[in-house]
Amino acid sequence: MAKRKMTTSRRQQIHEATAAKRKKLGLRLNDLPMDILESFLSRLPIKDAVRTKALSCLWKHTSLCHKNLLFSSRTMMSQRSYTAYGTKSITAEEFVTRVNAVLQQHRGGGVEKFEVYFELENEYAEQIESWINFVISSRTKQLILDFSPTRSIKAPYSFPFRLFDATNGSHLQFLEVCSVSLKPPADFKGLVNLKRLHLVVVDITDEHIHLLLSNCNVLEFLGIYDCDNLTRLRTCHPSNQLKHLVVKKCYYLKEIELNYGLTTLEYGGELIPLSSPGKLLLTNICIDVRDICGAIEYLFTNLPSTLPHLKVLTLKCHEFERYILPDNPLKFIYLRHMRLELIFHGLWEKKTDALDFACLLEAAPLLENLELHMWMNCVHLRYRKNHGVLRSLPPCTHTNLKLVNITGFYGQKDQLELVLHILRNSVSLEVMRIDPKPYIAVGQPMMQPYEEFYFVDGSKVAMKYIRKADHRNIVNVLEVSRKDVENVSARRLIDPI
Incomplete structure (x- = not known):
């Protein structure tokens, strides 16, 4: 049976009946209690709430909450x-x-x-x-x-x-x-x-x-950013409960006097002295000082020696010159996690040596997590046998290191020697990740032409020498082939966005 079409008059009758029913039941929005209306408005964004109030003269008396x-x-x-x-x-x-x-x-x-x-x-x-x-x-x-x-x-x-x-x-x-x-x-x-x-x-x-x-x-937390009128910051006060201090881009700052109870310090700017009235409780430090010419030098000469409780250390440095370690270097006896972001420079000749960082195994005997993020902004030569025999340092057994993460591995001789030293001496190592891509290069003003092919070099060296020395099957290498980098810039490979 075919359905009959509803006439206009019939639709009008239904609409009037529905409206009368709603009126009889009292289902008008304006009849809701004021607290419910205000609760409804409070769930709207401010701009929408103000507009909604203008829909009815009765709503003008409601308050925003x-x-x-x-x-x-x-x-x-x-x-x-x-x-x-x-x-x-x-x-x-x-x-x-x-x-x-x-x-x-x-x-x-x-x-x-x-x-x-x-x-x-x-x-x-x-x-x-x-x-x-x-x-x-x-x-x-x-x-x-x-x-x-x-x-x-x-x-x-x-x-x-x-x-x-x-x-x-x-x-x-x-x-x-x-x-x-x-x-x-x-x-x-x-x-x-x-x-x-x-x-x-x-x-x-x-x-x-x-x-x-x-x-x-x-x-408990103090953050200071881009304040040019500060020359000296004193956070030391007898009743101060300050635990976390962040100071960045205060380029006229000459000194920071740290509070005894401070546990976290994040500093970015020029190289300045960090002083304290006594031993600090600092457990987490992040230093980003662009005028530092060597991470090892800063670690053993500029970092405060009153850090017996330091557990996490992040250091961002530029490597220009090689630093000779002192006879009795500092010991970071509580350090558990170290993150180094290192940019190696050398337009015609690289004067630094990545193998020097092997001293960290001895300086931090309880280290469990080591991150080495490198960028070789210098002349690059992938290691081959005609470059000489790989150097080997005296054994330095480390019993606590469990995780090593290395990025920016271009396969240079000193890089390879450092990684092999860590692999051989870390008896409790569970995972070693090696990625040829230098992720810390993101945001740098310039990368060298054809630097993406260095990623291929690093991958080949890691697969040939490091995987061969891995007798425990703990090394994970990000493989990069020539096909992966052709017609793709190094910057795009590092940061696709």
């Missing part, structure tokens, strides 16, 4: 903000107005995280201070003010320390500021419960940062 407030050009942007070229644009005045509008509709309280990412100068200090007052009254735990400029700032925003005292700042535990001026007064006593502090491109002096840190007695 988001726990995380993120204000940026993207979250505050409307569809009409697109320019003729399809890019997004919003002025500082529009941004400030929209943030104020959201905060006026917010219930306040219960805000866990407050973030601002927009280019703002001290011109908007009054509006920014009203936001900080909102943060204080809401008992917010995390505050991020990122005013990173796309151009130089005439007058960076001055952080209002006067708004924070022992009571007002007691709830703040995480603070990150970018492109601001930090000048706490001499009698500053706020931020007493701050645990993490990130300073990015801030205007702060040695005196001011010492004053700030001396009041943050429960601070």
Whole structure:
């Protein structure tokens, strides 16, 4: 039987009956309790929540109750903000107005995280201070003010320390500021419960940062990035709980005085002395100093000797000259994991010797994980028998080394000798991975022409000599053939993205 088509009048009757039924059951959205409506709005992004409130005059009385407030050009942007070229644009005045509008509709309280990412100068200090007052009254735990400029700032925003005292700042535990001026007064006593502090491109002096840190007695993490006015950093304080310190790109910094209880240090910049009042509890160190002319030299002369608890060491160095070991080198008796990123230089003649790094087996008797990431930015010669007999150092049995990871193995004679020495003397070794590709070369300004064929050389040498010496079947070599590298640049092979 063929179905009869529904007439327009019949559709209208069904629609009216359904609407009457909904009205009878009270299923209108506006009839929901206010707390349910506010809970629904809190699950929407800020921009969508504000738009939703405008759908009904009854919804205007509902409050926003988001726990995380993120204000940026993207979250505050409307569809009409697109320019003729399809890019997004919003002025500082529009941004400030929209943030104020959201905060006026917010219930306040219960805000866990407050973030601002927009280019703002001290011109908007009054509006920014009203936001900080909102943060204080809401008992917010995390505050991020990122005013990173796309151009130089005439007058960076001055952080209002006067708004924070022992009571007002007691709830703040995480603070990150970018492109601001930090000048706490001499009698500053706020931020007493701050645990993490990130300073990015801030205007702060040695005196001011010492004053700030001396009041943050429960601070556990301190990150300082690209702060040009710092010359000396003192983290040593009797009541300081600082455990993790990160300092990068502070090129005018001359010295860092480390806190006794510090456990993790990550430093990147110029070579400077690291001092301490006594033996340190440091267990993890990462050093990236581009003006170091040798990892071995830094390890045994510049690294603090007061590191009896060091377990993880990461060192990034440029190798220009060969260093002669002292008669009594340091011993890293607790070191478990060592990662070295080594760039060997030598335009016409390589003056360094990779076999020198065999001393690490003796210097770190409890080492379990060794990473050697190399890049031979120099004249390359793959080892052949006519280059001479392979050197062999006196036996140095290592009983704890279990994992060795080597990248940038080009098959040079000194590289081969080093790998064979580690393989023969590590009696507990479980896995040795060898990869010819120099992954640390990613981000370097230039790689040599046809360097991808060095990957083939390294693979051939590893397969011919190292696999032959592997009597325990623990060596894994990444094989690279000439077919794999033809018509593909070295950089693309290392980092396809």
